[in-house]
Amino acid sequence: MTVAVTKEADLKSKFTGALIGTAVGDALGAPMEGWSFEKVRSVYGNCNYYNSYSNKKGWKMVCRYYTDDTEMMIGVAESLIRNNGFDGADMARTFVQNAKRKRWYGPGTMEVLERIRAGESWEDASGKLFDGEGSYGNGAAMRIAPAALFYYDNPDMLREVAYKSSHITHSHRLGTEGAVLQAFAIALAVLRREKEGMLADLRESLQDNAYIYSEKLKAVETLMAKGGGKEDVIAELGTGEAAFNSVPTAIYSFLCTDNFEDAVSYAVSLGGDTDTIGAMTGAISGAYYGAECIPDEWLSQLEEGKKGKSYIIWLADELYYRYYFLRLKFCETFC
Ligand code: R7I
Ligand code: MG
Numbered sequence: 001m002t003v004a005v006t007k008e009a010d011l012k013s014k015f016t017g018a019l020i021g022t023a024v025g026d027a028l029g030a031p032m033e034g035w036s037f038e039k040v041r042s043v044y045g046n047c048n049y050y051n052s053y054s055n056k057k058g059w060k061m062v063c064r065y066y067t068d069d070t071e072m073m074i075g076v077a078e079s080l081i082r083n084n085g086f087d088g089a090d091m092a093r094t095f096v097q098n099a100k101r102k103r104w105y106g107p108g109t110m111e112v113l114e115r116i117r118a119g120e121s122w123e124d125a126s127g128k129l130f131d132g133e134g135s136y137g138n139g140a141a142m143r144i145a146p147a148a149l150f151y152y153d154n155p156d157m158l159r160e161v162a163y164k165s166s167h168i169t170h171s172h173r174l175g176t177e178g179a180v181l182q183a184f185a186i187a188l189a190v191l192r193r194e195k196e197g198m199l200a201d202l203r204e205s206l207q208d209n210a211y212i213y214s215e216k217l218k219a220v221e222t223l224m225a226k227g228g229g230k231e232d233v234i235a236e237l238g239t240g241e242a243a244f245n246s247v248p249t250a251i252y253s254f255l256c257t258d259n260f261e262d263a264v265s266y267a268v269s270l271g272g273d274t275d276t277i278g279a280m281t282g283a284i285s286g287a288y289y290g291a292e293c294i295p296d297e298w299l300s301q302l303e304e305g306k307k308g309k310s311y312i313i314w315l316a317d318e319l320y321y322r323y324y325f326l327r328l329k330f331c332e333t334f335c
């Protein structure tokens with residue numbers, strides 16, 4: 001991984017951008033989760049992007065209520081902040097305490113959280129799902145932004161914490177590897193000033209046995225080179241709830257556009273798991289472009305309340321300060 005020096009102000013903005021970017025992408029995609037590409041197009045028009053936030057008929061893009069994607073991302077951030085790093089038991093407890101059915105959780109994740117609530121070990125509960133195979137849903141990848149930020153400059157810890165935090169609900173190798181890939185995409189977005197070479201770095205971040213993700217990243221490269229249409233992107237990368245059918249799609253949405261608004265608009269315009277592909281694209285794009293690049297029009301609509309927009313911004317600040325002081329302490333001791 002190439003390490004670049006990022007200015008402090010930029011870095012703080014990137015932390016905020018990734019967390020608020022998750023919430024904005026989630027809230028923007030939520031009203032059309034599960035819609036086909038054709039249905040999204042018929043409602044919001046055939047334009048490539050939704051810059052005007054409404055189509056010719058006056059349909060407004062709504063960016064108001066977040067779902068499980070953001071609620072779980074909040075849990076990851078809260079636990080990392082409380083413990084100055086990863087603590088699996090605390091993170092599992094936080095997920096259980098935060099979970100609200102009205103946020104539309106994936107059934108596998110809800111079952112794991114109920115098992116833990118009922119007293120099962122947080123370390124074993126996820127392994128009971130899908131005939132003991134564990135889930136390969138995108139539920140671990142969609143919430144990974146805080147961990148990716150906290151360990152963005154430490155690839156070994158990044159991998160370890162992405163893996164361990166995922167395992168609480170997703171023990172299938174393809175579920176955890178998808179979260180690791182998404183974590184590396186966010187970390188690279190923090191580190192880099194240009195996108196060139198990111199795909200090669202991402203490929204390097206994969207484990208040897210992550211065959212399907214290598215294939216998907218190759219497809220991302222081909223689509224980038226030939227400028228594939230949306231139908232090709234949907235067919236080759238997917239828009240489903242499996243991590244391997246959505247994490248590469250989010251990476252592509254970020255790579256094939258050149259600002260936050262277009263990236264997230266593109267992601268949700270594909271249909272399918274729109275809130276989650278929107279959330280993951282928002283996390284990568286927010287980490288790359290910074291919080292200032294998130295359109296006010298979207299941010300102003302985002303829900304407030306106990307754990308709304310202001311709270312998420314506060315979490316990003318806290319996470320940044322914890323990161324900063326821990327690195328400072330490390331340097332005082334070892335540098
Ligand atoms: O991964 P998860 O938390 O779901 C996240 C999705 C996002 O779209 C959120 O916005 C929310 O709507 O839900 O929840 P899981 O239930 O673990 O995984 C999601 C889905 O992936 C499952 O309901 C299954 O349809 C599928 N899936 C599997 N199918 C067969 N075998 C996941 N793992 C398997 C598997 O091993
Ligand atoms: Mg959701």
Ligand code: MG
Pocket residue numbers: 033273274275276277
């Ligand atoms: Mg979803």
